[in-house]
Amino acid sequence: MTTQIRWLGFIGTLMIAIGVGLAILNEPARQTAASESLHVAMVSEGADIYAQNCVACHGASGEGIAAYPPLTTAGALDAQILYNTIERGRYNTAMAAFGVEEGGVLTGAQIQSLVTMIQAGTWDAVATRVAALGLTPPQIVVAEIPAETMAQVAALPNGSVLATGLTVYAENCAACHGANGEGSSLAPALNTDELRVRLNDDAIARIVQEGVPGTLMSSWSRALTSEQQQAVVTLVSNWGELNAAGVKLPVIESAALDTSPQAVANGQRLFSLLCTQCHGVDGYGTQIAPALNNQTFLSQTPNAAIQQIISGGVTGTNMPAWGGYLTDADIAAITAYLRSLEATAPIVAPAQP
Ligand code: HEC
Ligand code: HEC
Ligand code: HEC
Known part of the structure; x- marks a missing residue:
């Protein structure tokens, strides 16, 4: 009897010991899992x-x-x-x-x-x-500056600043001013002798910082750091050297816009909320703001430029800069919506009441 109890006691102790042992053996695994x-x-x-x-x-x-x-x-x-x-x-x-x-x-x-x-x-x-989460920022402009061109620019006097300036330019300015500063239907040329005679560094810097009121040239003081502004100003004022060295950028291609039905629907919703009070229902224009739903505007304005305009606004007019309020994805969606109107847009905007 006593032996039996001792025996049972021993088994009990053994089992507890095994249990604790197993628990101890398991502990690192449990901790690792946790x-x-x-x-x-x-x-x-x-x-x-x-x-x-x-x-x-x-x-x-x-x-x-x-x-x-x-x-x-x-x-x-x-x-x-x-x-x-x-x-x-x-x-x-x-x-x-x-x-x-x-x-x-x-x-x-x-x-x-x-x-x-x-x-x-x-x-x-x-x-x-x-x-x-729908927060992927669209690359508005794909600035593929070939390594060769970068090396060519870097070899010029003040080359590293010019190289930064070129990158800033390709990503922010080329959509309106052209890949090589030659200008477009939206904005004047920046690569001319005439501009360099007329505008010194300070004057160019002021335009970049403040924009030109009443035009599509918005203020860049929010979007660019002062270092980036300085670099792009140096680039514009030294474009003659780039021309002399034969530096040529490839034409910048816009990244494909998401034109899925969802994006267009999202853009249409945002447009109704934020833009119709000035640009009119379906973008047909009002007394306050021009029509966007017309062939002239849509055929002349590439997607990247529309995105820039919405983001930067038109300084000195009622056209707000939406960049601070809307995400790039929202701006891209509005652009997709405006683009979707092109097929049916009237050639000339109809007269507005
Ligand atoms: C949305 C289109 C747009 C974008 C993007 C844009 N610009 Fe402009 N820019 C214009 C327009 C339009 C003018 C002409 C303003 C006027 O009528 O005086 C202009 C004028 C200028 C001028 C003065 C030219 C002159 O002959 O007086 C400079 C310098 C300039 N832009 C630099 C830049 C730089 C640098 C960037 C990029 C950081 C940039 N712009 C981005 C539209 C744009
Ligand atoms: C407005 C633009 C901007 C935003 C937004 C931003 N950063 Fe940065 N970040 C920068 C810049 C510019 C630098 C380089 C600073 C320098 O020159 O040292 C940097 C540097 C860093 C570095 C150091 C990288 C290195 O290799 O030394 C880390 C880490 C970092 N950011 C993390 C973050 C995190 C995390 C967030 C979000 C909470 C964030 N950043 C948001 C602009 C930004
Ligand atoms: C408070 C009024 C107002 C609101 C709101 C407004 N705009 Fe504008 N928008 C204007 C005015 C005014 C112009 C013309 C600026 C000028 O004189 O060049 C304009 C110009 C534009 C242009 C350039 C048109 C062209 O022919 O060059 C685009 C694109 C544009 N707006 C898009 C939008 C979008 C998208 C929204 C909504 C997110 C919006 N606007 C909201 C007043 C407004």
Whole structure:
């Protein structure tokens, strides 16, 4: 009896020991699983925060847009450095301080998630998430400057500034002023001797900064950093040297516009909400603002230019700059809607009541 109880007791102890042992053996796995799911949660939270706050400059897959740097290699940076950069920004650059304590919008935990996401480096998944949220910024203009041309420009005196200027130009100005500054139906030439005689650097800088009231030349002070403005001004005032060196840019192609029925419907909805009070129902124009639904305007104005006009507005007129209120995707949708009117648009705008 006693032996039996001892025996049972022994088995009990043994089972407890085995149980504890197994639990101990399992513990690292459980911990790993827990920290893995925490890691996954932080990466996915980071992607959402990134989509809302960072894609406009760093791109949907961290590839960097225009002059803004890619983040695809930033994962190699020290976590603390990444954290500080996002929290405090980089002084004197477009990289603002995002930390709440620095006047930004992100909490410490949110910044931590961004750091984890950047270090995880799963940029394809981030791009998919950004697309699912409808926040992928369209590349308005694809500025494919061949490496050869870049090298040619970089070899000129002040070459690195000119190279930056050329990139800024290709992405922001070429849609109206032409690939090589030759001008278009929308905007005058910028590559002429006549312009360089008439306008010195200060005058060009003022036009870029303030725009020309009452024309499609809007102010670039919001869209471009002062460094970018300076570079594009240097480019315009030195276009003679580019011509002399035989620098020629390929004609810039617009990225294909999303003209799916959904995009057009979304654009039509936005147009009814925001634009009809001035441009009239279906864009037929009013006393206040010109018709957009007519062959003359639509055939002469490429998609990229329409997007620029909507974004930048027409300084000194009632045409607001929508860039600060609408996302690039919204502006692209409105453009797709306007483009969809072209097939049935009257040649000349009908007289308005
Ligand atoms: C308005 C444009 C803009 C936005 C929006 C922006 N950044 Fe930046 N970011 C920059 C610029 C410009 C730099 C380069 C600063 C410099 O020259 O050091 C930069 C640099 C960085 C760097 C350092 C990269 C490196 O290799 O040193 C990180 C990290 C970064 N940004 C993360 C973010 C995150 C995360 C967000 C969103 C919360 C964000 N940025 C939003 C413009 C922007
Ligand atoms: C949406 C079309 C559009 C875009 C984009 C645009 N411009 Fe212009 N720009 C114009 C128009 C139109 C004028 C003529 C204004 C006037 O009538 O005086 C002009 C005039 C100018 C002038 C003065 C030319 C002269 O002969 O007096 C300069 C310089 C200039 N733009 C530079 C730029 C630069 C640099 C960019 C890019 C950062 C840019 N523009 C982007 C439409 C545009
Ligand atoms: C408060 C009135 C007002 C509103 C609202 C408005 N616009 Fe305009 N828009 C104007 C005026 C005025 C002009 C003509 C500017 C000029 O004199 O060149 C104009 C010009 C334009 C042009 C250039 C037309 C051309 O022939 O060169 C486009 C494109 C345009 N608007 C699109 C839009 C879109 C898209 C919306 C809505 C998101 C919108 N506008 C909202 C007043 C307005």
